[in-house]
Amino acid sequence: MSESIVDRQEKIRAKFASFTDPDDKWKFLLDLAREHKGMDAALKAEKFIIQGCASTMYLVPKFDGAKIHFEMDVEGGTTNPLISRGLGALALQIFNDMAPADILSVDPTFFQKIGLNVGLSPTRSNGFASLLKQIYLYARVFDAISKK
Amino acid sequence: MFSFLNGKSPFDEAEEKLEAGETINGRPKLPQAPIMGWQDGVFLLVLVGLIVGGYYYYQYAKQKSADAFAQCDVLFVAAETDATKYAEAESCYNETWDLGFVSDTMEILRQNRLGAIEDLRNQQKDLYAEAMGAMAARDTVAAFNVVKDYKGPMLLSQGDRKDWNNIAENEAIKASVAAAAARADSIAREKAIADSLAQVAAELRAKAVADSIEKANKKLARKKRKKAQ
Numbered sequence: 001m002s003e004s005i006v007d008r009q010e011k012i013r014a015k016f017a018s019f020t021d022p023d024d025k026w027k028f029l030l031d032l033a034r035e036h037k038g039m040d041a042a043l044k045a046e047k048f049i050i051q052g053c054a055s056t057m058y059l060v061p062k063f064d065g066a067k068i069h070f071e072m073d074v075e076g077g078t079t080n081p082l083i084s085r086g087l088g089a090l091a092l093q094i095f096n097d098m099a100p101a102d103i104l105s106v107d108p109t110f111f112q113k114i115g116l117n118v119g120l121s122p123t124r125s126n127g128f129a130s131l132l133k134q135i136y137l138y139a140r141v142f143d144a145i146s147k148k
Numbered sequence: 149m150f151s152f153l154n155g156k157s158p159f160d161e162a163e164e165k166l167e168a169g170e171t172i173n174g175r176p177k178l179p180q181a182p183i184m185g186w187q188d189g190v191f192l193l194v195l196v197g198l199i200v201g202g203y204y205y206y207q208y209a210k211q212k213s214a215d216a217f218a219q220c221d222v223l224f225v226a227a228e229t230d231a232t233k234y235a236e237a238e239s240c241y242n243e244t245w246d247l248g249f250v251s252d253t254m255e256i257l258r259q260n261r262l263g264a265i266e267d268l269r270n271q272q273k274d275l276y277a278e279a280m281g282a283m284a285a286r287d288t289v290a291a292f293n294v295v296k297d298y299k300g301p302m303l304l305s306q307g308d309r310k311d312w313n314n315i316a317e318n319e320a321i322k323a324s325v326a327a328a329a330a331r332a333d334s335i336a337r338e339k340a341i342a343d344s345l346a347q348v349a350a351e352l353r354a355k356a357v358a359d360s361i362e363k364a365n366k367k368l369a370r371k372k373r374k375k376a377q
Contacts, residue, residue, distance in 0.1 A: 054270070079262065083263065122267050
């Protein structure tokens with residue numbers, strides 16, 4: 001049986017609760033970023049760029065009628081925006097391959113409550129908020145489609 | 149395949165020698181094979197060279213990274229008191245992307261500091277947008293004030309920086325700001341004069357009232373004295 005979205009949240013919450021050093025959170029995000037596979041360059045279209053992110057973040061949704069699969073990648077020009085990519089990968093750890101209704105059931109302040117925003121620069125906080133907004137938007141649209 | 153025996157088994161050689169009648173106490177004389185052939189020696193030397201070279205290269209790369217990050221750290225810390233150093237610190241950190249060795253601690257520092265500089269840039273970009281909006285609305289004074297009041301580092305891109313400097317240094321804008329200031333000054337002066345005139349008038353009015361009360365009181369006193377007589 002596949003993991004529920006509540007289980008996924010609980011796992012992330014436990015992970016954040018286990019951090020004892022302020023750098024632990026950053027190391028965790030760096031690891032997520034390094035483990036995250038990019039996406040096919042052909043998918044990187046302008047319409048999939050998340051507005052409000054300092055780096056160029058692509059989020060491509062695929063809906064199979066039941067679940068939404070997301071592909072995500074971040075480009076930073078000459079830089080390597082590992083924290084932004086890590087944040088994107090963290091969001092996908094909860095929302096990827098979930099039903100639209102499940103995605104919409106997640107409290108939008110979940111990440112704030114587990115302390116993700118602490119020490120996060122305003123630009124990255126805003127970018128992450130834009131990413132979540134876009135995920136919820138796709139979920140609402142696909143939820144409406146699946147109910148038709 | 150790698151072999152220390154040059155492809156020949158010592159037993160094969162012993163057999164050959166036994167056949168040739170070379171024996172010691174009835175047993176075949178064991179071959180005096182070298183420990184390794186010259187190719188094997190070369191291979192081992194290359195291997196050792198690679199290990200030692202790799203170790204020294206790793207140490208060199210580590211030291212190079214430590215030096216580069218230390219240099220960027222100095223610039224970033226200096227920027228906290230001298231904002232102009234932020235741009236230098238940013239380009240210093242951007243030059244570290246090509247380094248061969250970057251530890252997690254260095255990576256976290258680099259990401260967070262570049263993020264902090266990006267925040268500063270975004271703040272200035274917001275002000276730039278505000279100034280350009282004021283310029284579009286032909287409110288050059290407001291645009292000038294936005295630019296003038298900004299005390300942070302210059303982190304705008306080349307094109308935006310040109311617009312920003314144009315607002316800050318344009319003589320026509322400066323003249324209109326000065327004229328607006330002069331207007332505000334003269335309005336303030338006129339208001340001050342009007343205020344002081346009003347004050348004088350109020351004082352005169354108060355004095356007149358006081359005088360008339362005093363007069364009435366004196367009159368009353370005179371009447372009382374006459375009645376008493």
